[in-house]
Amino acid sequence: MAKEKPQLIINGKRADGRSMEDLRPIKITAHVLNDAQGSALVEWGNNKILAGVYGPRECIPRHDASPYRAVVRCRYTMAPFCSLEEHGRSGPNRRSHELSKVIREAFENVIISEAYPRTQIDIYMEVLQSDGGTRCAAITAAAVALADAGIPMKDLVCAVAVGKIDGQVAVDFSKDEDNYGESDMPIAIAPRNGDVLLFQMDGNLTREELSNALEMAYRACAKVSALQAAALKAVYDGPKPQASLVLGNKQ
Amino acid sequence: MEIIKELKKDALKRILLQGKRQDGRHMYDYRPISIQKNAIPNAEGSALCHLGNTQVIAGVKFDVATPFADRPTEGVLSTGCELVPLASDSFEPGPPSPESIELARVVDRGIRSSGCLDLKSFFLEEGKVLALYVDLYVVDYDGNFFDAAALAAMAALTCTRMPKVEEGKIIRTESTGLLPLNGKAVTCTFAKVDDHKLLDPSLDEERGMDGRLTIATCGENVCAMQKGGWGAFTKKDILECVDISSEKSKVLCSLF
Amino acid sequence: MVADRPVRLPYCYVEKNKTYASVLSLLSEDGRLVPLCGPYEPMLDDYVVAYVQEVRFSGYNININGAANAYLSGRETAQKLQLGDVIYVRINSVDEVKSVELTDARILRGGKLIETDAVKIPRIIGKKNSMIGMITAATGCEIYVGRNGYIWVSEKGNAKLAIETIKMVEAQAHISGLTDRIKAHLDAQKSAPAPTN
Numbered sequence: 001m002a003k004e005k006p007q008l009i010i011n012g013k014r015a016d017g018r019s020m021e022d023l024r025p026i027k028i029t030a031h032v033l034n035d036a037q038g039s040a041l042v043e044w045g046n047n048k049i050l051a052g053v054y055g056p057r058e059c060i061p062r063h064d065a066s067p068y069r070a071v072v073r074c075r076y077t078m079a080p081f082c083s084l085e086e087h088g089r090s091g092p093n094r095r096s097h098e099l100s101k102v103i104r105e106a107f108e109n110v111i112i113s114e115a116y117p118r119t120q121i122d123i124y125m126e127v128l129q130s131d132g133g134t135r136c137a138a139i140t141a142a143a144v145a146l147a148d149a150g151i152p153m154k155d156l157v158c159a160v161a162v163g164k165i166d167g168q169v170a171v172d173f174s175k176d177e178d179n180y181g182e183s184d185m186p187i188a189i190a191p192r193n194g195d196v197l198l199f200q201m202d203g204n205l206t207r208e209e210l211s212n213a214l215e216m217a218y219r220a221c222a223k224v225s226a227l228q229a230a231a232l233k234a235v236y237d238g239p240k241p242q243a244s245l246v247l248g249n250k251q
Numbered sequence: 252m253e254i255i256k257e258l259k260k261d262a263l264k265r266i267l268l269q270g271k272r273q274d275g276r277h278m279y280d281y282r283p284i285s286i287q288k289n290a291i292p293n294a295e296g297s298a299l300c301h302l303g304n305t306q307v308i309a310g311v312k313f314d315v316a317t318p319f320a321d322r323p324t325e326g327v328l329s330t331g332c333e334l335v336p337l338a339s340d341s342f343e344p345g346p347p348s349p350e351s352i353e354l355a356r357v358v359d360r361g362i363r364s365s366g367c368l369d370l371k372s373f374f375l376e377e378g379k380v381l382a383l384y385v386d387l388y389v390v391d392y393d394g395n396f397f398d399a400a401a402l403a404a405m406a407a408l409t410c411t412r413m414p415k416v417e418e419g420k421i422i423r424t425e426s427t428g429l430l431p432l433n434g435k436a437v438t439c440t441f442a443k444v445d446d447h448k449l450l451d452p453s454l455d456e457e458r459g460m461d462g463r464l465t466i467a468t469c470g471e472n473v474c475a476m477q478k479g480g481w482g483a484f485t486k487k488d489i490l491e492c493v494d495i496s497s498e499k500s501k502v503l504c505s506l507f
Numbered sequence: 508m509v510a511d512r513p514v515r516l517p518y519c520y521v522e523k524n525k526t527y528a529s530v531l532s533l534l535s536e537d538g539r540l541v542p543l544c545g546p547y548e549p550m551l552d553d554y555v556v557a558y559v560q561e562v563r564f565s566g567y568n569i570n571i572n573g574a575a576n577a578y579l580s581g582r583e584t585a586q587k588l589q590l591g592d593v594i595y596v597r598i599n600s601v602d603e604v605k606s607v608e609l610t611d612a613r614i615l616r617g618g619k620l621i622e623t624d625a626v627k628i629p630r631i632i633g634k635k636n637s638m639i640g641m642i643t644a645a646t647g648c649e650i651y652v653g654r655n656g657y658i659w660v661s662e663k664g665n666a667k668l669a670i671e672t673i674k675m676v677e678a679q680a681h682i683s684g685l686t687d688r689i690k691a692h693l694d695a696q697k698s699a700p701a702p703t704n
Contacts, residue, residue: 070574214490236531
């Protein structure tokens with residue numbers, strides 16, 4: 001049965017008590033897997049996303065290789081058990097094919113791929129639990145995993161979604177806000193020079209709202225970026241630890 | 252293939268530095284557009300759109316379907332896309348490529364978020380709704396299939412006949428009039444090459460571009476956007492493109 | 508950011524006349540950049556430890572832990588190599604598309620190949636071979652350290668201790684006072700009873 005649209009803003013606060021500009025709690029852990037060259041776990045609200053990176057390595061099949069640069073490959077998939085709804089199908093669907101493509105294009109911009117011709121770099125993102133804004137959390141995780149793998153990059157990409165709920169521009173939507181909001185705009189930027197690397201939008205926005213939303217996204221990305229840097233620093237705080245995955249289980 | 256691409260890119264950039272485009276257009280000019288409605292009379296709605304040498308056919312069909320569990324009172328809108336192998340040497344038969352999925356989903360989002368379709372009116376009875384299928388066939392590819400496909404899809408919707416429905420079955424030979432629409436959604440696609448932004452990139456421009464930005468507008472509002480390619484856009488670029496596209500969209504809407 | 512002028516350095520890139528680090532690195536006060544991780548960049552005349560991945564008609568494809576395999580021509584080696592042979596080899600040329608050719612191969616028989624991060628190799632070797640010399644002396648092993656991150660340790664001597672110590676250097680390479688800690692570790696192990704097998 002369809003749920004009625006819940007009220008998303010109550011007394012100027014959002015349903016989970018956040019203000020318009022607040023992000024959900026974000027925990028980023030780098031270096032969680034042993035075999036992957038680089039890895040990261042991002043727990044963003046109730047999202048749990050695992051990213052792993054391999055490469056640069058020999059490009060297979062060989063005819064896909066480029067004499068100019070390394071080929072970047074991305075695979076974004078959602079685990080069959082990741083949502084509150086019915087059992088999903090494993091493997092990529094149409095949505096994840098599209099997301100894999102736009103995420104790949106965002107990273108192709110920052111990875112210094114010219115240094116490794118005829119090779120490939122693989123970025124894998126697995127959504128273990130989803131709660132709105134998975135693509136932004138996945139990009140955030142993949143960027144940390146790339147840095148952990150030591151892939152030369154121009155910048156550490158970070159991402160956040162902005163949009164409109166109950167007529168107001170706000171940042172980082174939860175599942176309900178995503179479903180019942182008027183507009184959703186995921187955006188990934190390179191924090192050093194402010195370049196927009198991934199940009200999607202649907203729903204309705206006026207020119208004015210769009211401009212506000214962009215400003216808000218930049219402020220939120222700065223916060224995410226600081227968390228990413230801290231996560232990478234933590235790996236080297238002491239002796240580099242054995243990698244191990246620990247999932248938070250609070251609801 | 253890869254090497255030809257680099258050579259073309261060099262040539263493209265040299266011309267852009269002189270402030271010109273290869274085919275003599277202004278930076279924010281479209282190629283000639285023509286739209287033929289009802290190109291496939293068997294379909295409930297259809298249109299063929301020429302955008303320069305790019306040609307896209309859109310067909311609209313209705314079916315009876317079960318609604319999505321989370322929206323039991325709404326009809327289903329489904330947009331598919333086929334990059335037909337005869338359209339270009341870079342299109343291959345086989346499962347849909349990421350490019351074709353992206354195209355279908357961007358056009359779908361433009362139509363859906365503009366609110367031009369009233370999906371609630373497709374409700375038939377408990378557990379039964381009308382499904383509206385928009386299928387896009389790119390048959391000749393010379394760059395910018397986004398705008399061509401969005402125009403073809405929208406034009407096809409404006410001439411779609413609502414089929415008569417009796418006892419939960421579609422009677423395709425009889426019609427109850429045209430599909431009602433609230434407004435039209437169109438897209439404007441920009442290519443970014445170095446610091447230049449070009450509206451409606453041709454195939455050569457598309458092969459040489461760094462990034463792409465598609466903006467769907469409906470009336471005064473922006474209703475969907477999508478960036479593609481590895482090149483970056485700045486905040487200023489995005490707002491400029493939005494301004495240009497809201498101007499151009501009036502012209503596009505007057506074409507059909 | 509490493510410098511506000513263009514400098515050519517490994518693991519760096521230049522944009523708008525400024526130099527930035529491209530991998531996670533430490534920047535020392537005198538402006539030296541120490542990368543913490545990163546792939547192996549083959550350089551001319553590097554000695555590397557590698558293994559034969561594919562035997563071809565006129566030579567061998569060699570895994571050198573780099574982005575792409577390297578090629579060792581049959582003419583460059585007197586010995587006949589077999590699939591899986593571990594060799595100590597010099598890089599003869601690197602061209603603009605990073606194709607690597609090798610020469611002066613020497614087969615390392617028996618022993619154990621361990622993988623470390625290529626950027627940690629300078630610490631494992633130490634100043635004027637001090638670190639690796641200390642490990643060799645304490646364990647009695649023959650050790651070949653490749654610039655590419657692969658290290659070969661002979662069977663004779665206390666190989667278990669040698670490998671354990673090398674892994675320890677790798678994990679703590681970025682923390683100061685490393686030499687003293689490793690020395691203490693080796694001394695403690697030496698005084699302990701030798702392993703039974």
